[in-house]
Amino acid sequence: MSAASTPAVPPLGKYLASSEKKTRDKAVKNLAAFLSSDCENVLPDLEMAKLWKGIFYCFWMSDKPLVQQALAGELAELTLTITDVPSSLNFLRGFWTMTVREWNGIDRLRMDKYYMLVRKFVNASFRFLMRTKWDSATIEEYNSILSGPNGPLCPNDIRVPASLAFHLSEIYLEELEKALISSESPPPVPLSTLLLPFVGLAARTPTNTTYKHIQSSLFEPLRNSLKSSSGPPSRKKARTSSSDYSTLLVNAYTSSSDGDQAMDVDGVRKSILQKIFDVASETETRDANRRRMYAFYKDAVDDDEDSAG
Template identity: 30%
Template sequence: MGKTRKRGAGSEDPQQEYQDKLNRKGKQQKLRPGIEKDLSKLQGKLKNQEDISDARIGKFARALASTDWHTRERALSMFETFLRSSENVPSDGLRKMWKGLYYSFWHSDKVPVQQELAKRLSSLVSSLEVSPLVALAYWRAFLDTMVREWSFVDRHRLDKFMSLVRMFVHACLSRMSTHEWHPDVVVPMWDGMRETLLLANDVGKGTAITGLALHITSVFVDELEQVCSSGQGQDELPDVVPSDVLSFLVEPFMVVMCTSNSMALVKRVIEAVYAKLAKKCTACMRQIEQGEDAKVEDVSKGYPFVQIDALLMAKELFDVAADPGTNQHNREKIYDVIALVEQLAEYQRGWGLAEGSSAPSTPSADGSKPRKKKKGVVFKLQNNEVFRFHKRDAVTVQKSPSAHKPMKSCARWA
């Protein structure tokens, strides 16, 4: 007599239990003949690198959106192989495929399965190396899909789609960091994000896109810090984002803050971007002032942002606030941010950090030598044109005995 399993007794790993259940189910079920035939034909065309017709792409998208897990899994594996081996993918065809990927993620159940699929989809942004155009097209197709479908996500599935967006933002920033913040990678990738955020100001789409813009704004600084801290050793500091790159990444949020009619979105930009950057940067500088007494884990928080050019940022905000076309309620919020950024700029003057200066380095735990960071790419942008591009070594900033002390007005941000 075989062993019987007690009702309610589950395995220690829910994800493995769910996978075993799907495997047992797959042994008893077969794919529908029509889908099996379409996928087999498509797989042969993908292997031979042949052009795929629109009708074939539509069938592929339907396979990705199938309610059957095995059909979705096989189509997704073929899709990954196709992207990794392609040098160019039509944007229209990729958008159709992303429609299927959207519903593939929609059908995923159980939190472990959802997280695994979200990581699998987002990792393609940072890992596609055959052609940068494919990674860019894939990233933009994802943003277009989220803009189009965000208003149709119900409250029961909102959490998992927010997690998907967070992972894709992380993957986008990770790709920039891997390529040392090169303008050829940073500019086209972040232009897609800029276009997405500015859709929140569209009268016809404002209600649907505002929620997506709120979420992206909330996770931006945290994910940028996570990217810079990845690969960090025990006695190492995170990588530093060059000042010009950081200014370019923050620019879309500045435009939203200055032009949006949604006070919730404006408030979120102030709290989640400007206030958080100022708080982390100020706290990091205070820890570095302690010298040998500063611990790596204390200094590392906010270290990626120490090259922020607060003075230039304040000037740009003041120019926008002085523009007669700026709404009064936006102008009041901009002046609040200017006061905050000027406090950070005042603090940076005491450190000798001028425009475009490199990040300070701090003594190691044993006081032997300062920690140096890897080379970073520094460039200036105006109207999306690259004017200056070179590599710069991190230098040690020597502080005089009369170094500037933290201001009392900065205490509430640090």
């Protein structure tokens, strides 16, 4: 496509920021139509950055709680309203690039509504991936958006705010559970693959507090929930598990060596633990993090053996 025929981003900012829901709905619909109108309309990075900067400040200026909540939901739903997968992924990349870039400039009074916006986008992202029937190439691209340059879980970019990774580790499984509940017949979930961005961050982060937060807010609750669902659990472990991911655990699967899918909670648990062990063994993993990940793996295996005995 020539530069002359490259579509201009529609001037929707003031309409997206409107207090009138009808006006916002029309703006969101027009934006979705623009982003989906042609596969060649996948916006260049610079144009997507301009679009998201406008949307960011529209959301910044929305002060009424109900307006904030409605706009956050409408923006996240664009991920699903857009009709082709590359455009949806491009839109998500723009969102995360903007969020990482602007996060440290968000003042304390506005932080809660941006936490809400992130939560809405995580939920919409899972529903988008679910709509592709968890297509492996789409998940790989989505994971690379989270873990790559300008992503919220990029382990080697000091510009990425730790508080954003903390928030994601706290809400990730909650929103995956909600997304599955919202579907009448969700396709089997490749849970260990969806967790890869966090395993990679845990392995390579140079910050002790980031590693500890991922383990305490994501790895340990999931391990305990999987343990509680796979037979008689350690009573101590069961009591410390405050999260209920029942729908997720019922729908999670692990792939066997011949490629078949097995809906087996115990197998899923072992698959996740093995993934943590394997990433810990990689040469790029920081030594201190490797030791912690090995210790986490060993503790889980020992707990299995105690329960079996």
